[in-house]
Amino acid sequence: MYDFLVIGSGIAGLSFALKVANKYPEKKIIILTKANEDDSNTKYAQGGIAVVTDFDVDNFEKHIEDTHIAGDGLCNPKVVDFVVREGRQRVDELIKWGTQFDKEDNGTYKLGREGGHSEFRVLHHKDVTGREIERALLQKVHETPNIEIHQHFFVTDLITQHHLGRMITRATTNNQCFGVYALNKDTNQIEKIISKITVLATGGFGQVYRSTTNPTIATGDGIAMVYRAKGKVSNMEFVQFHPTALYEPDVSPSFLITEAVRGDGGILKTKGGEEFMKKYDKRESLAPRDIVARAIDNEMKISGEACMYLDCRHMDFDNFIHHFPNIYEKCKSIGIDVQKDMIPVVPAAHYACGGIRVNEFGQTSINNLYACGECSSTGLHGANRLASNSLLEAVVFSHRIAEHAIEKIKTIEVDETKFQEWDTTGTSHPKEMVLITQSLRELKDIMSNYVGIVRNNVRLKRASERLYLLFKECEEMYNTTAISPQLMELRNLITIGYLITRSALLRKESRGLHYTTDFPNHSEFTEETVL
Ligand code: FAD
Ligand code: SIN
Secondary structure, rough: EEEEEEEOOOOOHHHHHHHHHHHHOOOOOEEEEEOOOOOHHHHHOOOOOEEEOOOOOOOHHHHHHHHHHOOHHHHHHHHHHHHHHHHHHHHHHHHHHHOOOOOOOOOOOOOOOOOOOOOOOOOOOOOOOHHHHHHHOOOOHHOOEEEEOOOOOOEEEEEEEHOOOOOOOOOOOOOOEEEEEEEOOOOEEEEEEEEEEEEOOOOOOOOHHHOOOOOOOOOHHHHHHHHHHHOOEOOOOOOEHHHHHEEOOOOOOOOEOOOHHHOOOOEEEOOOOHHHHHHHOOHHHHHHHHHHHOOOOHHHHHOOOOOEEEEEEOHHHHHHHOOOHHHHHHHHHHHOOOOOOEEEEEEEEEEEOEEEEEOOOOOOOOEEEEEEEEHHEEEOOOOOOOOEEEEHHHHHHHHHHHHHHHHHHHEEEEEOHHHHHHOOOOOOOOOHHHHHHHHHHHHHHHHHHOOEEEEEHHHHHHHHHHHHHHHHHHHHHHHHEEEOHHHHHHHHHHHHHHHHHHHHHHHHOOOOEEEOOOOOOOOOOOOEEEE
């Protein structure tokens, strides 16, 4: 039995594990992760981490205000306040653990700016900030003796009181988590892993859409598991589309052109060179993401073009290469010279603002189960996340969860002999993988065509009906065939599609990332959507 079981090895899972391991060297911590240990959204983060460091020009109040404006009236003020204020210390810890952020010659941090930020405040490591954070955290985890990290363990379900024969419904208030079942991909066996405390840090679900900046691991597994275990999820309708993914038809995941390029002066234009953002918002190319993504989507529909363009030709070339070497190289590799050519861009699904509903200490509605990072819905982002607030949220909450769980664990007793092994009776190995891949394709088409940037009731209802058919087919496969990661990911993504669509139907207004032509304005309804 473990003291702390962590699912996921991105910034949320790794920073939580380091916190408890360092403070309690006698505690046993295990991290399970379904792919290679560095496969995560974290690794792909480009722009950086938003935190106030230059108090001569910036302050916490401005960062708080920017977060609220982007969140379009739905952020939880208390959460915004503590994330912004506590963030500074947490970023110092990232630095202490070995993360290197770019500095000016005088030793101060180089600060980037992104959409919705009133000041330059984004710490970064060139345009590969996430790679640097992931590197530093993994190195630290490997040096920490009381953390075990197991790659290629696909967590399939939470173990809760349901597995002790208790009837659990969504109204049950004292359901409890005791660990997980996980498919060991090397042995193809499902293992039972019991723990006093479980922390889900499973990331987002961009893979439910055809075009996404998220790597293949982003299939919403943690959120779907919690929903299956009758836990609460919230704000699932708020899916953030990043305005500027590189337009490369049939390439998945889409390569991101960080918003920091616009922060340094890049301008969005039509093919003919019109600066179309002037028509939509006075902040032009640096308006919050929901506004810019919708504007691009609209311009593409009006013109019939497959993409819009980011013009960087007027920018200082040496600075560009220095800040964005990865983008420069990527563009060059597909024949785009950023000094001479505009960069073709399209919006792509990028970030889950909703997820597993948690309180200010990361506690879910299931006892002894916490959620951290992109899989959680903390109240920070409201209806639209401010750029570079995600990495910040993950480190602030991993600290809060650690502080809370360290006390909580003293009260937990678990008898691990009570839980049964995974039951495989009545299942056989799947004969046709095409059943899974075709359903996945259909799911992505439904979500992209009917539940994308601009929605309406007819499309949402059609999506619901189609999703129900996919759900029924998938459940039949699940009940009769042996579990595989592909089948589980499909099952989880169908649940995610359902949760997004259902939440979107419930929100009878347009707010932040949820824009519906049936209700184009704000309503008085400013609550979160809870399922
Ligand atoms: P992740 O880093 O996604 O980690 C999830 C982990 O869970 C992975 O290890 C995965 O393998 C594991 N996992 C999932 N399901 C299972 C399962 N069933 N069993 C076992 N393991 C599982 N945010 C910013 O603040 N600033 C940025 O500059 C920025 N840039 C971004 C650029 C890109 C291209 C993308 C995609 C995102 C960006 N974001 C940025 C968002 C940010 O990177 C993520 O929100 C954040 O890294 C999420 O961290 P996490 O630890 O919650 O999840
Ligand atoms: C980007 O660099 O544009 C992405 C930042 C983010 O998603 O917060």
